[in-house]
Amino acid sequence: MTSAMLFMLLPLILVTATAVATMLMIAIKRQHGMSCSVTVIGLSLAFVSLYFVMPSSAQQLTPLMKIDAFSVFFSGVILLSGIMIACFSYPYFSNLEDHQDEFYILLSVAILGALVMVSNSHFITTFLGMETLSVCLYGMVAYPLHRSVAAQYPMEASIKYLVLSALSSGFVLFGIALLYAQTGTLQFSDLGQALSSGMGPVPPVYFVLCCLMIVTGFAFKLSLVPFHLWTPDVYEGAPLPATAFLATVGKIAMAALLMRFMSESALLSNEAIVFVLALVAGASILFGNLLALLQSNLKRLLSYSSIAHMGYLVIALITVDRTVDSLGIEAVSFYLLAYAVMSIGAFGVMMVVSDSEQERDHIGHYQGLFWRNPWLALVMTAMLFSLAGIPLTIGFLGKFYIFAAGVQGAQWALLFTMVVGSGVGLFYYLRIVYGMLTPLDEDLILPEAGLKELVPHCLLFVLLLLLLLLGIVPGALMQWLAEMASAL
Amino acid sequence: MIVLILVATLFVGGAIAWASEALDARMPRVVALLSLLVSAVLLLVFSLNSGPDVGSPGGQWWILASWSWIPRFGIALLVGVDGLSLLLLLLTIFLGLIALGAAWDEIKERVGFFYFNLLWTIAGVVGVFTALDLFLFFFFWEVMLIPMYLIIAIWGHENRAYAAMKFFLYTQVSGLFLLMAILSMSYLHYVQFARFSFDYFDLQNIALVGSLQTWIMLGFFVGFATKLPIFGLHSWLPDAHSQAPTAGSVLLAGVLLKTGAYGLIRFAVPLFPEASDSFSSVAMTIAALGILYCAKVAFAQQDIKRLIAYTSVSHMGFVLLGIYAWNLYGLQGAVMTMLAHGLSSAALFMLAGGLQSRFHTRDMRQLNGLWAKLPMLSAMALFFSVAAVGMPGLGNFIGEFLSLLGAFQSNPVATIFAALGLVLAAVYSLWVIQKVLHGSLQVPNEYSNAADLSLVEILCYALMALGLVWMGMYPQSFLDVSEASLLYLQSLSGGAA
Numbered sequence: 001m002t003s004a005m006l007f008m009l010l011p012l013i014l015v016t017a018t019a020v021a022t023m024l025m026i027a028i029k030r031q032h033g034m035s036c037s038v039t040v041i042g043l044s045l046a047f048v049s050l051y052f053v054m055p056s057s058a059q060q061l062t063p064l065m066k067i068d069a070f071s072v073f074f075s076g077v078i079l080l081s082g083i084m085i086a087c088f089s090y091p092y093f094s095n096l097e098d099h100q101d102e103f104y105i106l107l108s109v110a111i112l113g114a115l116v117m118v119s120n121s122h123f124i125t126t127f128l129g130m131e132t133l134s135v136c137l138y139g140m141v142a143y144p145l146h147r148s149v150a151a152q153y154p155m156e157a158s159i160k161y162l163v164l165s166a167l168s169s170g171f172v173l174f175g176i177a178l179l180y181a182q183t184g185t186l187q188f189s190d191l192g193q194a195l196s197s198g199m200g201p202v203p204p205v206y207f208v209l210c211c212l213m214i215v216t217g218f219a220f221k222l223s224l225v226p227f228h229l230w231t232p233d234v235y236e237g238a239p240l241p242a243t244a245f246l247a248t249v250g251k252i253a254m255a256a257l258l259m260r261f262m263s264e265s266a267l268l269s270n271e272a273i274v275f276v277l278a279l280v281a282g283a284s285i286l287f288g289n290l291l292a293l294l295q296s297n298l299k300r301l302l303s304y305s306s307i308a309h310m311g312y313l314v315i316a317l318i319t320v321d322r323t324v325d326s327l328g329i330e331a332v333s334f335y336l337l338a339y340a341v342m343s344i345g346a347f348g349v350m351m352v353v354s355d356s357e358q359e360r361d362h363i364g365h366y367q368g369l370f371w372r373n374p375w376l377a378l379v380m381t382a383m384l385f386s387l388a389g390i391p392l393t394i395g396f397l398g399k400f401y402i403f404a405a406g407v408q409g410a411q412w413a414l415l416f417t418m419v420v421g422s423g424v425g426l427f428y429y430l431r432i433v434y435g436m437l438t439p440l441d442e443d444l445i446l447p448e449a450g451l452k453e454l455v456p457h458c459l460l461f462v463l464l465l466l467l468l469l470l471g472i473v474p475g476a477l478m479q480w481l482a483e484m485a486s487a488l
Numbered sequence: 489m490i491v492l493i494l495v496a497t498l499f500v501g502g503a504i505a506w507a508s509e510a511l512d513a514r515m516p517r518v519v520a521l522l523s524l525l526v527s528a529v530l531l532l533v534f535s536l537n538s539g540p541d542v543g544s545p546g547g548q549w550w551i552l553a554s555w556s557w558i559p560r561f562g563i564a565l566l567v568g569v570d571g572l573s574l575l576l577l578l579l580t581i582f583l584g585l586i587a588l589g590a591a592w593d594e595i596k597e598r599v600g601f602f603y604f605n606l607l608w609t610i611a612g613v614v615g616v617f618t619a620l621d622l623f624l625f626f627f628f629w630e631v632m633l634i635p636m637y638l639i640i641a642i643w644g645h646e647n648r649a650y651a652a653m654k655f656f657l658y659t660q661v662s663g664l665f666l667l668m669a670i671l672s673m674s675y676l677h678y679v680q681f682a683r684f685s686f687d688y689f690d691l692q693n694i695a696l697v698g699s700l701q702t703w704i705m706l707g708f709f710v711g712f713a714t715k716l717p718i719f720g721l722h723s724w725l726p727d728a729h730s731q732a733p734t735a736g737s738v739l740l741a742g743v744l745l746k747t748g749a750y751g752l753i754r755f756a757v758p759l760f761p762e763a764s765d766s767f768s769s770v771a772m773t774i775a776a777l778g779i780l781y782c783a784k785v786a787f788a789q790q791d792i793k794r795l796i797a798y799t800s801v802s803h804m805g806f807v808l809l810g811i812y813a814w815n816l817y818g819l820q821g822a823v824m825t826m827l828a829h830g831l832s833s834a835a836l837f838m839l840a841g842g843l844q845s846r847f848h849t850r851d852m853r854q855l856n857g858l859w860a861k862l863p864m865l866s867a868m869a870l871f872f873s874v875a876a877v878g879m880p881g882l883g884n885f886i887g888e889f890l891s892l893l894g895a896f897q898s899n900p901v902a903t904i905f906a907a908l909g910l911v912l913a914a915v916y917s918l919w920v921i922q923k924v925l926h927g928s929l930q931v932p933n934e935y936s937n938a939a940d941l942s943l944v945e946i947l948c949y950a951l952m953a954l955g956l957v958w959m960g961m962y963p964q965s966f967l968d969v970s971e972a973s974l975l976y977l978q979s980l981s982g983g984a985a
Contacts, residue, residue, distance in 0.1 A: 371598075390660075391630040400667070404561070407671045415668055423661035430637075430656060434649055437642055478560035 005061045008053050011046040011075055012115055018042025019108035026101045035101040036090045039108055040083055047079040057487065063187065064125045069484040071119035073333060074256040078118065081248045081340050082111045084459050088344075088351040089241040091453045096144055096356040103143055103241070110136035110245065114253035121264050123176045123186040126257060130172070130221070133253060134165045140242035141234060144356050157237025164230045168220030175213030182206065192266030208272050211265075215273070218261075221254045222310045223303075225283040232291075235303035236361075240354055243299055244347035247306055248340045255313055259332050263320050277318050281414055284311030285421035292428050298350060299361045301428060302343070305387060308421055309339055315418060316402045319409030329485040331405035334478070338386070338398035338470070345383035345463040349376050352456050363432055368440035377436050379460045386467055388429040389422055393471040489553060490534045491567040491618045494577075495611050497527050502607030509600025520588055520603040524610075528581045535574055545689055546976035550574060557624070561674070562685040566621040572973040575823065575966060576617045576750060579830045582955070583742040584610040589948040590838050591735035594845055595643060602643060605635035609739055616747045620688040622670045622755070629666070629711075629747070633659055636736065636744065644731040645844075651724075651731035658724040662714035669707025673759070691759060692980060705760035705767065712756055715748030718771075718808055719778030722801045729797035730850070734841025737793065741800050742834035746826045749807045753822065753977060757814060761981030764812070771812040772895065772902040779805035779909035787916040792840045792850045795920065796833065799876060802909060803829045803884075809906055810891035814981070818894025819974045820967050821887050827966065828875070828883030828959050835872040835952045839865065842945065846938035847931050852923055856930035864941045866925045868949045873917045875956050878910055883959025 022038050050072050058068035086107055093100040113132030120126060142158030180186060182202050183194050198204045223231040235243050267273055288308030295301040313335055320328035353360045369377040386395030406415045470477060501523025508515035540548045552568040587606060595602045612632025619625040641652035676694050677685045714721045729737050757764045779802050786798035810822030842865060844850050859866040875882040895903040959966060
């Protein structure tokens with residue numbers, strides 16, 4: 001490995017260094033603010049370094065890592081999400097009775113795992129990245145273990161996530177092993193050939209089954225129906241920053257990985273796999289939206305809505321086909337960016353009014369917010385409208401992209417499902433908005449947590465700006481994504 | 489350019505109105521009035537000083553302008569005004585002023601935000617009537633929806649949550665079908681001409697064959713027909729109307745319903761001539777059914793606003809009938825009905841709102857013999873009811889007559905049944921007049937000393953009445969403006985449908 005190749009890994013190295021630095025800092029002196037700032041600064045440096053490592057063409061660094069425009073884009077989204085969540089975590093954890101600092105180590109290492117996931121096309125690296133991310137998430141989900149109120153939920157959520165995530169990793173690993181047994185290679189790209197022709201005496205159906213095992217494992221992590229059962233409980237039980245992290249970084253890294261897997265392995269040339277994915281997408285859209293309908297806990301509601309959103313995403317994923325000039329890759333990239341913005345925004349508002357002692361995650365907590373705190377209500381409404389896919393917001397263009405990709409791929413049945421799902425989705429998003437519009441009889445006082453801090457509000461402002469800006473003038477970003485997709 | 493200024497005036501005016509609430513609670517309505525007056529003056533100056541530009545496609549566009557927006561998908565800010573758009577723009581701004589008059593004294597809470605929503609709705613409608621890039625059109629189509637939702641959800645009556653949600657769901661879901669159809673068109677353009685385009689003029693060149701054309705046409709039809717609304721997709725309308733505050737009802741009935749008809753005339757039929765041709769008998773049957781059914785249902789209502797809402801659906805049937813006849817008489821009839829119904833239904837909703845604010849009820853069983861108490865209001869009610877029925881000499885008569893005349897040439901059976909709707913209209917209107925205005929006075933006791941019309945109200949009603957008389961007595965001044973546009977649209981479809 002030459003120094004030029006090492007330089008390409010700079011973002012990963014910087015994130016690792018951040019984790020180590022934070023750890024050493026804690027060993028010297030525990031100081032919550034310092035730990036948080038070191039993490040934020042380290043991650044920001046890693047983000048800046050992306051600009052310098054941006055390659056003109058795809059770079060294979062050893063068989064294990066691959067840096068290209070695609071990995072840089074997703075690394076950027078992941079790092080930005082991480083930075084924002086770290087900033088939101090500070091006020092949230094300020095009054096935790098436990099030590100707060102280790103959370104930031106877990107966060108950095110989890111981001112490292114996510115970055116590895118989006119920068120490779122090799123099963124071993126994929127698996128390592130996935131496990132790094134998951135193991136850190138177990139810790140993050142269970143973090144406020146000793147908080148005085150309702151401490152059992154984080155533990156329950158963490159165990160649930162641990163067991164099911166390990167199970168899904170097992171599926172992935174088993175699939176990989178079976179593939180390796182026949183092909184002797186772990187590169188995504190070698191899989192396509194095996195799928196289409198079979199290898200020697202082994203029929204293609206063997207490979208289809210192996211691939212389906214791997215896809216099943218991925219579907220677990222993306223919480224697609226019917227592998228979604230862990231989602232609401234884990235979302236509800238985890239502390240808000242961990243939920244936000246799981247919902248954004250966890251999903252984005254996984255979806256990006258799945259997309260690379262699909263596009264490089266030519267998996268989609270097999271109709272059985274497309275059929276299974278289409279079924280999963282349709283079921284996710286319908287069940288996610290229907291189950292979200294009557295939730296009164298915002299975290300649960302957003303968890304079901306995330307299931308539906310991942311279902312929409314799979315529609316575009318199915319159309320990721322390298323042979324034609326496809327919109328699929330652009331659509332997935334744009335949608336994931338949009339999803340990151342609006343999810344962090346929605347969770348951000350919740351984090352601002354919550355703290356580790358009491359989470360404001362019930363719809364009732366937000367009743368009349370429009371008249372109590374117009375600013376927060378405005379942000380929340382914009383995020384919800386975006387999630388619902390209303391114009392002027394980035395969410396609308398994301399949905400537009402998916403529609404375009406679906407029309408291109410002639411996935412009419414799925415698009416119809418998406419229309420129905422979006423209609424149902426509107427109902428529960430609007431229910432929250434309507435709640436915020438309905439005045440309260442007595443003036444409920446908002447809790448303090450992040451309300452007095454400046455940084456979270458600035459971040460919310462940035463997110464709102466991004467939401468509107470990319471929703472109204474997305475031309476430049478779209479152009480860039482198109483170039484990126486064609487360069488893949 | 490004029491379009492941009494118009495939309496900007498309304499958007500910015502809305503924002504300023506909201507902000508100005510901090511200074512004084514009476515400021516927002518003044519700001520809204522100013523911004524609407526500026527728009528009205530701009531539009532009047534434009535319509536008096538310009539005319540069709542001979543060099544434009546079809547030689548009938550008054551103005552066409554385009555700016556690049558999202559090059560990746562070939563999306564541009566393409567706007568254009570022709571005779572048809574112009575008439576509807578004038579109606580929109582005029583009814584915007586009327587809605588402002590209706591809200592002037594009624595809205596007392598969160599005033600700034602109300603006028604913000606009011607102006608943004610109007611801005612969205614102006615965008616819809618002028619956008620010629622289908623993406624931009626869809627964008628405005630949705631933009632006008634959210635503020636209207638908020639108007640119903642915040643300032644509505646007792647059952648507003650339900651009504652607002654229903655309104656939003658119906659329009660949004662049908663809008664997604666529209667989006668799917670628009671995207672299919674764009675993608676077909678990509679397949680046939682190697683680039684995405686949402687340009688109205690580009691999309692006319694697409695070769696569409698067989699069932700594909702029918703499916704895409706149905707996507708457009710469902711999107712627009714829900715807004716119109718047609719019989720079968722109308723159930724959001726009575727709820728939305730009866731729960732909305734007066735200004736909301738005025739805009740909904742007067743303007744928002746017309747966007748659906750406009751979409752049908754501008755897009756659904758000309759872009760898919762053959763499919764529309766074979767679909768026309770279905771559409772005209774639906775129209776006739778809607779006219780009769782909703783007239784019958786209107787007769788059974790006790791809530792005045794619900795009654796007017798059902799009559800709206802019934803009258804929109806004549807519009808649908810005229811459109812799918814797709815000859816000059818039918819189309820002119822549809823346009824005239826849109827304009828006249830815009831005024832008459834707005835006035836009727838304002839009257840119903842006036843009754844509600846005076847007596848705090850919309851239940852006809854509690855209101856009898858108002859003529860003795862409120863002679864001016866009752867006279868107005870009589871005038872506008874009679875207008876809505878289609879009394880010769882007023883605008884609605886011209887519209888419905890032309891619609892039926894055109895429709896008879898293409899589908900006599902449906903037309904004959906539809907014409908029966910005029911009889912039913914007379915029945916329910918006269919019944920209401922007799923029940924509410926005549927007889928012995930009976931109103932809820934605690935509000936028995938209600939005052940007659942205020943100055944603002946008189947002004948609004950007088951203007952609307954004047955408009956209806958003008959339309960009825962000298963309809964040629966309106967027909968002349970829209971004729972070139974309608975002939976152009978017919979030429980696009982090769983005269984089919």
